Structures are given as structure tokens and as C-alpha cells.
Amino acid sequence: MFRNISVIGLGKLGYPMAEFLSSSGAKISCYDKDLNLVKELKKNHGEHLHEQGLQNLVNNNNDLVFHNKISDCIIDADIIYITVPTPSKLDGSFSNEVILEVLDEIANVILKNKKSYIININSTVQPGSIESEIIKFLENKGLKNNENFYIIYNPYFVALGSVIRNLQEPDYLLIGSSSIYAAKKISKFYNALYKNPKIRLLKFKEAELTKLLVNTYLTTKISYSNFVKNICNSFDDISDLRVLESVGLDNRIGSKFMLPGGPYSGPCLPRDNLSLKKFCLDHNIQNSMSDEVQKINNDTIENLYKVISKLKNNYNIKSFGFLGLGYKSNTQCFEESYSIKMMNFLKSLKIEVFYYDPYLIEKFDAKKVHSFDELSMQSDIIFLSYIDQQFNPIIQVKRDKNIWDLWHHFNESKYNRIFHKDSDFKNFKVIGDNLDTKIIRFNKRFG
Numbered sequence: 293m294f295r296n297i298s299v300i301g302l303g304k305l306g307y308p309m310a311e312f313l314s315s316s317g318a319k320i321s322c323y324d325k326d327l328n329l330v331k332e333l334k335k336n337h338g339e340h341l342h343e344q345g346l347q348n349l350v351n352n353n354n355d356l357v358f359h360n361k362i363s364d365c366i367i368d369a370d371i372i373y374i375t376v377p378t379p380s381k382l383d384g385s386f387s388n389e390v391i392l393e394v395l396d397e398i399a400n401v402i403l404k405n406k407k408s409y410i411i412n413i414n415s416t417v418q419p420g421s422i423e424s425e426i427i428k429f430l431e432n433k434g435l436k437n438n439e440n441f442y443i444i445y446n447p448y449f450v451a452l453g454s455v456i457r458n459l460q461e462p463d464y465l466l467i468g469s470s471s472i473y474a475a476k477k478i479s480k481f482y483n484a485l486y487k488n489p490k491i492r493l494l495k496f497k498e499a500e501l502t503k504l505l506v507n508t509y510l511t512t513k514i515s516y517s518n519f520v521k522n523i524c525n526s527f528d529d530i531s532d533l534r535v536l537e538s539v540g541l542d543n544r545i546g547s548k549f550m551l552p553g554g555p556y557s558g559p560c561l562p563r564d565n566l567s568l569k570k571f572c573l574d575h576n577i578q579n580s581m582s583d584e585v586q587k588i589n590n591d592t593i594e595n596l597y598k599v600i601s602k603l604k605n606n607y608n609i610k611s612f613g614f615l616g617l618g619y620k621s622n623t624q625c626f627e628e629s630y631s632i633k634m635m636n637f638l639k640s641l642k643i644e645v646f647y648y649d650p651y652l653i654e655k656f657d658a659k660k661v662h663s664f665d666e667l668s669m670q671s672d673i674i675f676l677s678y679i680d681q682q683f684n685p686i687i688q689v690k691r692d693k694n695i696w697d698l699w700h701h702f703n704e705s706k707y708n709r710i711f712h713k714d715s716d717f718k719n720f721k722v723i724g725d726n727l728d729t730k731i732i733r734f735n736k737r738f739g
């Protein structure tokens with residue numbers, strides 16, 4: 293068991309992970325380069341992350357200990373978790389620059405104190421780079437692999453908003469290692485932390501690839517469902533919802549991600565797809581899939597632009613309201629949000645944009661409104677960007693409001709003017725606010 297765990301990098305994954313690891317009873321020593329963030333974390337305990345379940349862990353009587361220097365943070369560590377950014381380079385691969393910056397400081401401590409460490413890399417890395425960059429870097433500092441340091445690659449599969457649940461109930465734990473000693477230690481720790489965990493012990497390259505292949509399977513599935521949606525939506529008498537739901541009922545396929553909706557977006561999926569593409573290019577591996585998946589995703593966004601152009605040119609809409617503007621619910625993160633791309637397109641057409649998003653704090657070139665009612669009053673059409681349970685009890689909507697709902701989330705029997713696909717818009721008209729004034733309160737499925 294580990295009694296002292298250090299966590300370096302306290303961002304969207306690192307901080308919830310540190311709080312989660314504190315439930316093991318180990319002392320958790322933390323460090324982040326961003327001193328303002330640390331100040332905020334000490335004050336708000338990660339409230340800004342909107343992670344469900346996080347506050348229960350914060351209150352578990354095992355407080356995190358924050359340090360101002362890596363050397364102080366790791367002094368007693370049995371294991372060091374590293375969760376720093378690995379930004380995408382222009383060629384699509386991930387950069388290990390920040391990991392190496394942290395390892396440089398760890399190496400100095402190892403050299404000075406003659407202590408060895410198990411170092412657990414949780415950041416997503418380019419396949420092959422644990423051996424070719426990370427271990428090599430430490431060896432070049434004069435350290436011996438599996439003697440002065442033991443590397444583990446242990447990425448987590450989490451989605452923002454459900455990070456705690458994903459950490460607590462992983463489908464399996466993915467561990468890459470070349471050391472029996474380190475693999476045994478971490479397996480023992482996870483066997484104590486989880487009830488009957490599925491642990492996959494792999495070679496580094498296998499684990500690095502697996503992490504990417506899981507996410508690129510998801511991008512493929514989302515693009516496939518958008519492809520099916522395109523087929524269905526070419527016919528007036530085919531429902532994309534009914535077809536996709538039926539396809540997903542086959543156990544070999546599964547219903548997750550097999551629903552009508554938007555393109556894939558966010559901080560992980562788009563860049564993992566590009567990373568796999570680069571990996572295949574580097575190794576001369578035939579791969580038309582990455583491009584095709586990305587092309588379908590881009591086409592999905594282009595098709596949204598086409599509808600917007602039609603709404604502008606044929607119906608002269610003047611205002612547009614986003615119900616949610618980030619890439620998903622329960623996060624301040626808006627990286628690669630397709631709604632923000634749509635917002636920029638709308639602005640280029642001089643259409644006024646309003647948005648209601650309970651999570652985003654960043655300022656955008658659009659007017660933030662504070663209630664759905666206000667959004668509804670201001671906008672000729674409302675676009676549902678993502679599904680969010682928080683919207684349900686607080687939102688009211690007028691029966692005749694124009695609602696563009698890719699997700700089939702609004703209850704059609706309760707609203708007159710819901711649009712799912714391009715051809716639905718043939719009945720579109722801009723309606724002023726003197727609509728049928730009946731207000732409908734939302735319940736579980738919006739009405």
C-alpha cells in the first residue's frame with residue numbers, strides 16, 4: 293500500500309484525482325505550478341470544476357497538503373502521479389515538454405537524496421514516447437531505469453463532469469510498465485482501493501496505444517451515428533432517433549453514443565484522433581479511418597452552417613440563442629466546442645447571438661443571459677447544444693418557440709415548432725414574442 297502519494301498537476305483531471313486518491317487513506321501531497329489555481333483550490337476545493345461527487349471526497353477528513361515546490365511535495369512519496377498538460381503539436385502528436393520539465397526536478401531530487409521513486413504518468417502521451425522520450429530523458433540525467441526510478445503509464449478514462457464517478461467505477465485500470473516491482477505495487481494499491489478491479493497490465497506501447505484506441509473508437513462511433521443520421525434525414529419518413537436506437541439495441545454495438553446529436557468535440561476526442569493519425573503516419577501504417585472519421589465530423593459541423601445560412605437567407609432570422617455553449621454539461625471547458633464554432637459563423641452573418649450556459653465563465657462574443665426565459669424572449673430560434681439535467685427543472689419554454697433539437701430531447705407532443713433535421717425547416721417562420729403564452733415547465737424530458 294502507498295502511505296504517501298504525490299500528485300503533480302492539479303487541473304481538470306489532477307485535482308479530482310488527488311481528492312479521489314485521498315479516499316485510500318494515504319497522505320496526498322500536491323503541487324501545481326499555477327499558484328493562483330492552488331490558492332483557489334484551497335478556498336473553493338474545486339467547486340469551479342462542477343464535478344459531481346467531488347465535495348464528498350473533499351469532506352472525507354483526509355485533507356490534501358499543498359506544497360510550493362516539487363522537491364518538497366515528493367520528499368516522502370511512495371509514488372508520484374503526474375497529471376500535467378500534454379498539448380497537441382502542429383503535427384497532431386502530443387508534446388511531453390511539461391512532463392519532462394517536472395521529471396527534471398524529480399531527477400534532481402533522486403540524485404541529491406539517493407532515493408528511488410515510482411512515477412505514474414497519467415497524462416495522455418504519444419504511443420512510444422514513454423520509452424523513447426521519458427525513460428531516455430531520465431537515463432540521460434544519469435539515472436538507472438527500474439533502479440533509481442520506475443515508470444508506470446496509467447491513464448484514466450474520464451469525461452469532464454463525471455470524473456469522480458469514472459475514477460470510482462472504472463471499467464478497468466490500464467497500466468503500462470516494464471517493472472514487475474512497480475506493477476505489483478500499483479496492483480496491490482488498486483486491489484485495496486477498488487472492489488475486484490479489472491487490471492490490465494501491458495507493455496508501455498500497448499498501454500499508450502490502448503488509451504488512444506479507446507477514444508478513437510468513440511470518435512468512430514460518433515461519426516458513424518452522424519453518418520446514419522445523414523442517411524435517415526434524407527427521407528421525410530425515417531426517424532434518425534428510432535433507427536439509431538434500434539441499431540444500438542444490438543449488444544455487439546451498444547446504445548452508448550448511438551443516438552442523434554452533434555459532432556464530437558472537447559479537449560480529448562478530437563486530438564486523440566489526430567494523434568493516432570500521426571502515429572500511423574510515423575510507422576507507415578495504412579490508415580484511411582482517422583481522416584474519414586474527422587471528415588464526417590467536419591461535415592456534420594458544415595451541415596449545421598448550411599442550415600444557419602438557410603435560416604438567414606430564406607427566413608431572415610436576426611437572433612439565435614444557444615441553450616448551452618460549451619462542449620458539454622458540467623464543465624467550464626469549451627475546447628473544440630462545436631457551438632462556439634457555430635457562434636462564430638453566426639456572427640460572420642451578422643446574426644445576434646445569445647446564450648444560456650450555467651457553467652461557462654469565459655467571456656464570448658455573444659450576449660450571456662441568465663435564464664432560459666430571457667433566452668427564449670431574445671432569440672428567433674433556440675439551439676440545444678447538449679443535454680443537461682440542470683436545465684430541466686428551471687427552464688420554461690413557450691409552446692410556439694422555434695427549437696432546433698438535434699438530440700430529440702424535447703418532448704414533441706408539448707411543442708409545436710421543434711426542428712431536428714434540415715427538411716423540418718421547410719415549415720420554419722420567425723415568430724415574434726406574442727406567441728401562445730402558455731408556459732410549459734420542463735420535467736425529465738423537457739415537458
Ligand SMILES: NC(=O)c1ccc[n+]([C@@H]2O[C@H](COP(=O)([O-])OP(=O)(O)OC[C@H]3O[C@@H](n4cnc5c(N)ncnc54)[C@H](O)[C@@H]3O)[C@@H](O)[C@H]2O)c1
Pocket residue numbers: 300301302303304305306323324325326329375376377378390393394414415416417447448449450451452559560
Ligand atoms: N481532462 C480530461 O478529461 C482528461 C481525460 C483523460 C486524460 N487527460 C489528460 O490528462 C492530462 C492533464 O489534463 P487536464 O485536463 O487535467 O489539464 P489541465 O490543463 O486542466 O491541468 C493541467 C495542470 O497542470 C499544471 N501544470 C502545468 N505545468 C506544470 C508544471 N510544470 N508543474 C506542475 N504543474 C503544472 C497546470 O497549471 C494545470 O493546473 C493531459 O495529458 C490530458 O490529455 C485529461
